[in-house]
Amino acid sequence: MTTPRGRRTQATELTVQLLREGLVESTHRVQAVVSDDRGRILSVAGSAETATFIRSALKPFQALAVTTTGTLERYGLGDRDLAIICSSHRGTVEQVRQAFNILWRADVDPSALQCPIPAGKKSPLEYNCSGKHAGMLAVCQQRNWTLNSYLQPNHPVQQLILQKLAEILGMPGEELIAARDDCGAPTYFLQMGQMATLYARLASGDSLDMERIIRAMVHHPMLVAGEGEFDTELMRLTEGELVSKSGAEGIQCVGRVREGMGLAIKVMDGAKRAKHAVAVHLLRQMGWISPSVSENLAEMFMSSGTATRLEVSGDLSMI
Numbered sequence: 001m002t003t004p005r006g007r008r009t010q011a012t013e014l015t016v017q018l019l020r021e022g023l024v025e026s027t028h029r030v031q032a033v034v035s036d037d038r039g040r041i042l043s044v045a046g047s048a049e050t051a052t053f054i055r056s057a058l059k060p061f062q063a064l065a066v067t068t069t070g071t072l073e074r075y076g077l078g079d080r081d082l083a084i085i086c087s088s089h090r091g092t093v094e095q096v097r098q099a100f101n102i103l104w105r106a107d108v109d110p111s112a113l114q115c116p117i118p119a120g121k122k123s124p125l126e127y128n129c130s131g132k133h134a135g136m137l138a139v140c141q142q143r144n145w146t147l148n149s150y151l152q153p154n155h156p157v158q159q160l161i162l163q164k165l166a167e168i169l170g171m172p173g174e175e176l177i178a179a180r181d182d183c184g185a186p187t188y189f190l191q192m193g194q195m196a197t198l199y200a201r202l203a204s205g206d207s208l209d210m211e212r213i214i215r216a217m218v219h220h221p222m223l224v225a226g227e228g229e230f231d232t233e234l235m236r237l238t239e240g241e242l243v244s245k246s247g248a249e250g251i252q253c254v255g256r257v258r259e260g261m262g263l264a265i266k267v268m269d270g271a272k273r274a275k276h277a278v279a280v281h282l283l284r285q286m287g288w289i290s291p292s293v294s295e296n297l298a299e300m301f302m303s304s305g306t307a308t309r310l311e312v313s314g315d316l317s318m319i
Helices: 055-062 071-075 079-085 093-106 130-143 156-169 192-203 208-219 230-238 272-286 291-301
Strands: 014-020 023-036 041-047 051-053 177-180 186-191 242-247 251-256 261-267 308-313
Touching: 014 272, 023 192, 023 272, 041 192, 055 130, 055 156, 055 186, 055 192, 055 208, 055 242, 055 251, 071 093, 071 130, 079 093, 079 130, 079 208, 093 130, 130 156, 156 186, 156 192, 186 192, 192 208, 192 242, 192 251, 192 261, 208 242, 230 242, 230 272, 230 291, 242 272, 251 272, 261 272, 272 291, 272 308
Parallel strands: none
Antiparallel strands: 014 023, 014 308, 023 041, 023 261, 051 186, 177 186, 242 251, 251 261
């Protein structure tokens, strides 16, 4: 991310209101940043320097451990496998089978998975991050790295992911702050501008490894999240023009494919409904989605019944 020394990229935040028959019931504050693939901040609501955890929006970059090591080729893994590695899935039969396929091809027993077993379920394969974990284990198997400590920050697979992330951001890896995500794997504390830059570079087409990740996600959106989920519906409706990945606690990131532009959104109170409303609002405002796509998404994600709807106020400010 490049901004002039001493200059803070700051503007008025966006607000999302839940209206019940026209009266305000709840209000959410939201920050958003747009960057290009050179790390230049193009527009902002809030501050590009606001830092928070990227959570599951990190998954396409964790997948670089698979695409850059020959693991896909070694085990005959395809785009469907890569899509589930990038996913926050719902544990459907199709999704669970795809995560299992990675382990089966890499000759790794599912008992090696260290992600949690969801409440009321029987296997860690049903956990929303199981594809990511399966991908990490496949890399470990291919490189003859130990399996039982693959989630430790100093494990070679996590160090490889950190190296790739640092390379994309153009900064030393030791400057990045890590913490355990709910699934046990490291996630990173990044500025909003850095998140937007990650997605701009992911979408730029300048890296064959990242281009393969994008192709897998946009060609198999049902594996990335699931029917009715924002990431899936946005990628399905835009037919390869946008790549989208959500994260917990109000994180939403979108890349404009082949245009080298990225959008990062953070709802300050972590509300899921608000990030979707803001994403639709901003994507429409920037012309990244057509009016018909905007209408479809608004119907799915900005209306929550006959009596309530979400309304977004505010605009991105040009830098």
